[in-house]
Structures are given as C-alpha cells and as structure tokens.
Amino acid sequence: MPLDVKKIKADFPIFCQEINGKPLTYLDSGATSQKPRQVIEAMNSFYETINANVHRGAHYLGERTTKAFEDAREKVKKFINANSPKEIIFTKNATEGLNLLAHSLGSTLKDGDAILLTHMEHHANIVPWQLLAERKNIELRWVSLDEEGKLNMEELEKLADGVKIIAVSAMSNVLGTINPVKEIAKLARNQDSLVVLDACQFVPHSPTDVKELDCDFLVFSGHKMCGPTGIGVLYGKQELLEKLPPFMGGGEMIINVTTEGFITNELPWKFEPGTPPIAEAIGLGAAIDYLDDIGMENIREHEISLTAYALRLLTEKHGDQIKIYGPSEPAERGGLISFKYGDIHAHDVSQVLDEHAISVRAGHHCAKPLMQELGIGATVRASTYIYNDETEIDQLSIALEEVRDFFKLNK
Template identity: 50%
Template sequence: MTLDVAALRDEFPMLSRRVGGKPIHYLDSANSSHKPNCVIDAMSTFMREAYSPIGRSSYALASEASDAYEGARSKVAAFINAYSPCEVVFTKNATESLNLAAQSWGRANLDKGDAIVLTHMEHHANIVPWQMLAKEKGFEIRWVPLTPDFQLDLSSLDQLLRGAKAISFTSMSNVLGTINPTRELCEAAHAAGAIAIVDGCQSVPHMTTDVRAMGADMLAFSSHKMCGPTGVGVLWAREALLAAMPPFLGGGGMISEVRLDDFTCAELPNKFEAGTPPIVEVIGLGAAVDFLNRVGMTEIRRHEIEMTNYAYRALTTRYGDAITIHGPTNPELRGATFSFAFRDVHPHDVSQVLDQHNVYIRAGHHCAKPLMRLIGANATARASMYLYSNESDVDALVDALDDVSTIF
C-alpha cells in the first residue's frame, strides 16, 4: 500500500503555512521534522487537562501523569523492539544520549591502552564526546574509512576492531544518506569482544528499527526528527549494560538513598533520569510513535525510496553534470537525503536563492566536518525528505535551481 501523502500532509499544519503568499517546500527533515496535529494536540491536551509532576507525588493526578509518561516509554520501547521499557532512557536530545554513553559507559570502561572505533561519516555528536573523553583518558580512536562510492570500507574492519572495546557508528549518514550495514557491524563488534553503539538519528524516523535484529548494544535517537517535539532524546541500551554503568547526571529522581557520605542509585531507567524530565515532550514523543505506527514504517520507507528515485531522476535529467549528488546512487542503499554541489555555486548562495522560492534546504557542513574534508567540500547543499514530502516539493527544488543558474 502506498502512502496517501496528500491526506498525511493535511495532518501537518506547518505544511500549509504560506510565506509571501506562496506555499513552502520543506526539504530539511534530516535536520528536524514537522509535527502532526496528533502530537501537538497530545501535548496541548496534557498541559490543559492532565498536567502534573510525575514520580514523586502521591495525589491522583500525579499518578495519572506518571502513567502517561511511562506509557510513552513503553511505546518507544515497543517501537524499537527493546526487550523491556526499563532499557529506554529519556535524555535532552540524541547528542546528550551519546554523551551519556561516552561519559558513563566510556568513563568506566576506557583507559590508556584501550581503543574505540568510529567512522569517517559520523556527526560531530558521535565524535566530540569520545574525543573529549580520550583527551582525558588517553585511549585510542580508530576510524573506519569510506569507499569511493560513499559506503563504509569494511575491508579492514576486523583489524580495526582488534582489541577495541566499542564501535560507535551512524546507521544512516546525515550528509550522504548512506544506510550502513548495522547488523554486520554489530556482529563484527561482538566477534571482537566490543560493544556496538548505534547513532540512529537518521534511520529511526525513516525505517523499521529492531534493536534485537540489529544486535546493537546501545541506540541513540532524537524525537524531533521523528514527528515528535524538541527537547527529548532517547538512549536505549541493553539492561545488563545500563545496570553496570555508573550514573551520568546526579540529582533528584536518580537516587534511591542519599546520606551525607554517599548515595545509592535508583532502579533503571530512573538512574539515568536526574531532575524533572521533559514530561510534556515525552508525551508528545509517545504520540509521534503512535502516529508513525499508524502510517507504517514499511510504507514510509517505501515512499522515501520512491521519492529518492523521483528526485534523483528529476535533478540529473534537468542538470546532468552540473549537479553532483554525493552518496550512493542505489535508492535501496540510501535514505531520502541528498547532499549536492550545484555547478560551482557556493551552497549558501544556492540555499539563499532557493529560499526566495520558499524551497527550504540546509547549506553548510552538517556537523560532519571530517566527512566534508573527505568529500573535498567546505559545505554542501542538502535536501532531505520525509513521509510528507511529495513530487511538488522536488519539482519546486528543480525549478528553483534554474534561478541559481540565472544569477550565478
């Protein structure tokens, strides 16, 4: 079954926004997605009718709110096929999730003489937290290189993993769209005695996620890229791993006992949720998960493959050699995220001209400077799509690029 995109678009109020009297074409969903009415309403209704602090108060509304919050946790756990809701930790965003992994698991497990493996296509959020810790602890960071067609070069993976304690990698590149062989990487890590940490920011919103099938040990992703609100991210990790990890942030909610000379931690997942959590946002994320389940992750992926085909054909047919699309050409191997160079026009100038046509793309280094160096660009223009993207968005992009040619 294909998606009824027109009907879906009606559920996203921002998509009917007009600027300068004309419709907008939002092609920046890899950055952040728009929100459907059901998410906006769930948050607004909760604040109007059911708001209460959670966890610590005994009145009826508090336990109702706690149930709603924990209900959202269960929804997220089921969405990624976690073994148990207690493996789902709510954070501020995926960046904090990866910092949690580094500062808690990494700090306890990595020392001088140890090594971890990252890849050349990581977002800064999966590089800098490890570099910060490595500066302090003196462990080695090894890098999986890329092949000329923008895949991970796995030919030396076993060698890189030898003696390493973890590999942390993205399941889908936010610049190239490349979908990585997550299961193969997790298996290789385990064979080498390392754990596998997956940055799922770009894949979780767009395709079925099954942490058991992929064999991951940790998975980080953010709500705001998957139709949920900003302000909440997720770190999923195997229960045994979380149980053995020291706490990350200290404070209320994460303790079971505090004395003047010591404290003990709360049970999972509270151990990793210090302070009042983003209650409203978590409720919103729960509603986003319901929405994505209703639409169907398989259908979303299929739609995005179709849109990838459509965009690839439209851009290359019109512009041929004038446009260079970075990333794999096979739509099965990539998400609907296109980084491109248009003639020799600087990406900021491209995006400025496109803005004039209400075509919204991202220009810059996409928080992946090591990868940009490999591509040989300081910046790229990036158009990225989601379940609500349609042919009209792509057509608007293709047409607006004509104007870039006219000016430059």
C-alpha cells in the same frame, strides 16, 4: 502501501501558510521534522488536563502524569522492539545520549583501549569520544569511505581488531548512506566489542528492531520523527546499563541519600536525574502512534521511491552542474540528498531556493571530518519525509534551473 501524502500533509498545521506568496516546500526534515496536529494536541492536552511532576505527588494529577510518561516509554520500547522499558532512557536529545555513553561507558575503559569511529559521523558521535580521549589515554581509530560514500568494510574489519567500542551512525546525515549495521555487530560479537549506534537519521525513516540490529546501545532524537524538541532516547541492553555508573546526579536517580553517600535508583531512572521532559515524552509517544498508523514499512518504501525519483530527475535536468554525494542505489540510502551545484556556494543556492519557499540546509551539517574527506566545505542538503511528494522534487528542480540562470552557469 503507498502513502496518502495529501492526507498526511493536512495533519501538519505549518503547511497551511504561504511563504513569499508560495506554498512551503519543506526539504529540511534531516535537521528537524514538522509536527502533526496529533502531537501538538497531545502536548496541549497534557498541560491543560493533567500537568504535574512524575514519580512524586501521590495525588490524582501526579498519578495520571506518571502513567502518561511511563506509557510513552512503553511505546518507545515497542517501537524499537526493546526487551523492557528499563532499557529506554529518556534524554534531551541524541547528543545527550552519546555524551552519557562516552561518560558512563567511557569510565569502564582503561588507558590504552581503542574506540572505532568513521569519517561519516555527526559531531555528536565524535566530540564526546574525543572528550573522553582527552580525559583518558584512549585511541580513536577512523574508518574511511569509498567513492560512493560507503564504509570501507575491509578497512573497518582491520581497524576493529581489539577495539572496545564501535560507535557508528546507522545512516549518514550527509550522504544518506545506510550502513551495514548487522555485519558490523557480527564483527563486534566475534571479539567482545560493544556497538553504539547513532540512529538519529535511521529510526524516523525505517522499521527499527534493536534485537535484529544486534546493537548494544542506540540513540535517537524525537524531533526528527514528528515529535517535539527536548526529548531523545538512549536504548541500552539492560545487563549493560545495570553495570554502568550514572551520568549526572540529582533527584530521581537515587533511592537514598545520606551525608555519607547515595544509592542509585533502578533502571531506567538511574540515568534520568531531575524533572524529565514530561510533555515532550508524551509528545514523542503521540508521534510514535502517528508513525505506527502510517506504518514504518510504508514510510521506508515511500522514501526509497521519492529518493529514486529525485536522483533521476536532478541528474537528468542538471547532470552537467550537479554533483550528488552518497550511494547511487536508492535502496542503500535514506531520503536526504546532499549536492554541490556548479561552483556556487551552498549558502547562495539555499538563499535562491528560500525565495521560492523551498527550505533546504546548507553547510557542513555538523560533519566536518566528512567534509574534509570529500574535500569540500559545504553542501546543499534536501531531505524528505512523509509529507513530501514528487511535485516538491519538481519544485526543487525548477528552482535550481533559476539558480543556474541567475549565476549564469552553462546548461
């Protein structure tokens, strides 16, 4: 079903304002999404009515808060079709989830073991493994990309031979490429490797079923899917999480502590030391309700159709000047479009767009190895979500015409 973008947009208070006398065209949801009133109200209501700590106070507020917090975990479980809430660890963001894995899963690796990464990874799925490789003698192998920004699968198959972990993004935050995760998981199954999915750009935009994807671990951040900042999710298969040592120590992650040592708590709390992000988890639960009401299938269809429109329009109107990265087929990519415009620096392009109240991101997008592979320093990235429609892509195109005229490029 097509999205009623006008109705959706009305749910987001941020769009009530004008910037530089113009309505806000927000094309930076790849960095963080805007938040609907329903999420803001759920968090306000928590603070106004039941605020307490979780799993501690045996009093009215404490019990209500604990229930609301654990209900949010149940919503996440259903949203990604996990088997049990024990498989859902609340983190601060996706970055923390990946660091947790590099630490805890990394501690199970032996000197000489190998991990497979790709050139399209976000730094969050690179640096934690590099830190591990500094602590232990771990080999990091890298899969390159083809001209359309898709993984070289033949190379991946060869390099995957004997690796312990394949850590790959489900969708690139620069190219939009949606990776053949099921194929990668099948390869991993044949040789006893574990699959870690960075699904930061995937989960907010597509129906996600961890069983169908057949991944062992998956991470994402709440703030890219209409939820608040400060909350992320690490999914892991229960039997694997059971075997991993904790990441950080403190209250909540223990059953008992003596001067001699400690006994770790059950899942999922074993990985949640200290006071968790309670209001944020409740906000994420409200975001999931909101997205579920719209329907993740509908969201994905909207994204494909908007991406197709954007690719067509930008190529038609700016073909001589624009270089768009990533797959040309909209169904193979997500709703973010990275491009270079003539020889103008990405920051200059974004500054002119900003004068038109169009928010895009310019830079290396925390993907420096990818920039190196592409042979560039930066791109402009326009990324869409449920509150964007074709008129905003038109606005982007018109503003790019001004960029072209301002910098005196040929038409």
